[in-house]
Amino acid sequence: MTDDVAVLGAGMHPWGKWGRNFVEYGVAAARVALADAGLEWRDIGSIVGADTVRGGYPGYVAGATFAKALGWQGTRVASVYAACASGAQAVNTARAQILSGLADVVLLVGADAAPKGFFRPAGGDRPDDPDWLRFRVLGATNPTYFGLYARRRMAVHGDTPEDFAQVKVKNSALGALNPNARYRKAVTADEVAASAVVADPLRLLDICATSDGGAALVLSGMDFARRHGVADPVRIRAVSTVTPRYPNTVLDLPDIATDSAAAVQPAAETFRESIARAAYEEAGVGPEDLSFAEVYDLSTALELQWYEDLGLCGEGEAAKLLREGTTTLGGRIPVNASGGLASFGEAVPAQAIAQVCELTWQLRGAAGDRQVAGARVGITANQGLFGHGSAVVAVR
Numbered sequence: 001m002t003d004d005v006a007v008l009g010a011g012m013h014p015w016g017k018w019g020r021n022f023v024e025y026g027v028a029a030a031r032v033a034l035a036d037a038g039l040e041w042r043d044i045g046s047i048v049g050a051d052t053v054r055g056g057y058p059g060y061v062a063g064a065t066f067a068k069a070l071g072w073q074g075t076r077v078a079s080v081y082a083a084c085a086s087g088a089q090a091v092n093t094a095r096a097q098i099l100s101g102l103a104d105v106v107l108l109v110g111a112d113a114a115p116k117g118f119f120r121p122a123g124g125d126r127p128d129d130p131d132w133l134r135f136r137v138l139g140a141t142n143p144t145y146f147g148l149y150a151r152r153r154m155a156v157h158g159d160t161p162e163d164f165a166q167v168k169v170k171n172s173a174l175g176a177l178n179p180n181a182r183y184r185k186a187v188t189a190d191e192v193a194a195s196a197v198v199a200d201p202l203r204l205l206d207i208c209a210t211s212d213g214g215a216a217l218v219l220s221g222m223d224f225a226r227r228h229g230v231a232d233p234v235r236i237r238a239v240s241t242v243t244p245r246y247p248n249t250v251l252d253l254p255d256i257a258t259d260s261a262a263a264v265q266p267a268a269e270t271f272r273e274s275i276a277r278a279a280y281e282e283a284g285v286g287p288e289d290l291s292f293a294e295v296y297d298l299s300t301a302l303e304l305q306w307y308e309d310l311g312l313c314g315e316g317e318a319a320k321l322l323r324e325g326t327t328t329l330g331g332r333i334p335v336n337a338s339g340g341l342a343s344f345g346e347a348v349p350a351q352a353i354a355q356v357c358e359l360t361w362q363l364r365g366a367a368g369d370r371q372v373a374g375a376r377v378g379i380t381a382n383q384g385l386f387g388h389g390s391a392v393v394a395v396r
Contacts, residue, residue, distance in 0.1 A: 004235035005095045006225035007394065009037025009218035010357040013111065015182040015211045015344045022052045025214030026062070026111030027069045029350075033107065033216035038228065044218075045103035046076035048093045050086035050110030050349035062349065066109045076103060084296065085241070085384030086110060087215070087352025088392055092239040094219045104224045110349035111214030118142055119210065119346075131385060134256050142298070143207050145253045147199030150301035152251060154201065157316035159304060161201045163323070165192035167300035168205050170328050171336050175343020177370040180354075182211050183343045206300040211345030215353035217360075234363045236356075238283035238393040244271040253385065272309040272383060279379060279391035280311075287311035290333055291375040292362060294355040296382030296390075297340040306381055307335065329370060337362065337370045355380035356392050363396035 011032025013025040026049075034041060047070075049062030063079040076097070080089040087110045094106035118141045126132040134140040153159040169189055175181040187205060195204040225233045244252070247259035249266040269277065280286050287310055295310070297303035304318035312333055313321045321327055327335040338344070338358040341351065359378040361367045380392045 003099055004222060004237055005098050006220050006222055006230065006233035006235055007217060007356070007360045008105070008220050008225060008228065008230060008233060009033040009035070009039070010360040011036055011216045012180045012354060012357055013214035014180045015213035015347060018113075018212045020113065020212070022111040022113040022212070022214070023065055023069050025113070025212060025350075026066050026109045026216065029111065029214035029216040030066060030070060030107060030109050033218050037218040039105065039218060041070045042073050044075055044105055044107045046078070046094070046097050046106040048078045048080065048090045048106060048108040050090045050108070050353065051079050051081040052112050052349050062109070082241070082388035082390070083384035083386060084346070084348055084382055085352055085388035085390035086349045087354070087356070088239060088380070088382070088390035089241060089388070090353065091217070091219070091236065091356060091392055092241050095236060095239060098219060098221045105218065105220040107216065107218055108353065109214065109216045110353045112347040112349050113212045114210035114345070114347055117210065130255050138256055140256060142253070143199040143202065145256075146207055146299035146302065147202050149251055149305070150202050150299065153301050153304065157319070159301065159319045161193070162189065163304065163319040164202065164206050164300040165189045166322055167297065167303045168192050168342055170322070171297065171303075171340045171342035174329060174337055174370050175339020177368065178339045178343065181339045181343040182209070182213075182345050202299055202301065208298055208341035209345035211347045213344065213347035213350050213354070215350040215357050217353055217356060232396070234360045234394055234396050236392060237395050238279045238391075240275050240279035240282065240389050240391040242274055242278045242389040243387045245274065270309065271387075271389070272306070272381070275383070275389040275391045276310045276379070276381060278389070279393050283393040283395075285377055285393065289377050290379055292334045292337055292372040292378050294338060294358050294378070294380045295335055295340070297336060297342055298346070300342070303336065303340065310379065310381060329372065334372050337367065337372055352380065352382055352390050352392075355382070356394065359392070359394040363394060
């Protein structure tokens with residue numbers, strides 16, 4: 001176990017398709033987070049930027065970009081890239097700087113102006129790159145992968161398209177309560193079923209969009225928080241950034257072909273299960289201690305998979321958990337009270353930071369109509385391309 005770090009401030013720029021530069025979104029989110037922390041930009045000892053990407057590859061030096069936009073003041077700077085896990089890597093980098101004594105208080109920012117439609121790889125030939133291969137050789141866009149994973153759940157666990165639709169119904173109702181969400185309209189199962197098929201069995205409303213948006217956090221050491229007059233802040237207790245292990249016998253983006261379970265005994269746990277386990281072990285908690293979770297619902301089927309990977313239920317029991325209302329607001333363990341990516345869409349460098357913003361507001365009791373009653377322990381979970389784990393445990 002490591003020492004806690006305090007969350008002094010959290011801020012977001014609302015998600016949408018605004019048509020402006022990503023820097024504007026990041027600076028707006030940073031200023032909200034600084035105001036929330038009661039600090040000025042000149043008080044910040046370090047800034048960590050989650051790199052903005054183009055087609056899955058880092059395209060901008062985000063840390064220095066945001067420092068310049070906020071006004072050069074000599075702060076220490078770092079930029080991190082881990083695809084969709086970039087925000088968690090930014091939290092981890094900031095935490096390491098604080099615990100090592102390099103900085104008392106750190107601002108971290110992620111923002112994106114995402115392209116329209118599905119993400120695609122950057123130009124050029126890269127035959128040693130599994131992401132390039134699955135796009136260019138197999139023609140497998142992200143929704144193709146989402147559909148394959150949904151098909152696997154249907155074949156192995158008996159999940160149905162109706163189960164997947166209920167995830168969207170749940171998340172859209174919660175997103176309608178979130179002023180930062182892009183989509184603020186509750187939808188019905190019939191509307192999901194009536195939307196266009198994108199990658200069978202998944203329909204348009206089963207799959208998250210690409211979005212513009214930004215998120216920021218101000219983190220500090222506990223001593224700094226107390227000197228700043230914050231006696232009982234939300235605290236980051238664990239950050240999991242683990243990588244996969246061989247053999248990998250389960251379908252995993254961007255790898256379409258995986259190790260053969262016929263030739264090699266499957267590992268005791270999948271990659272996503274190992275992300276959660278590492279977070280629990282570092283935090284000294286288990287799934288039974290959680291008040292709520294924010295998970296990476298690139299598709300409705302993938303949210304169900306996270307229920308099992310986080311240990312909220314046994315293997316194959318996720319749909320049952322959903323049907324019983326356990327994961328909705330008022331249930332035993334609400335999942336994606338923010339509305340999730342179903343309501344926000346992907347703004348890649350910002351989304352893991354946005355998850356921690358939601359943890360912060362829930363643990364403060366400041367989430368408004370979507371507040372989880374008695375929230376004390378929350379976890380985030382997502383996964384970045386190329387083997388980047390991402391989970392954060394926060395407590396109050």
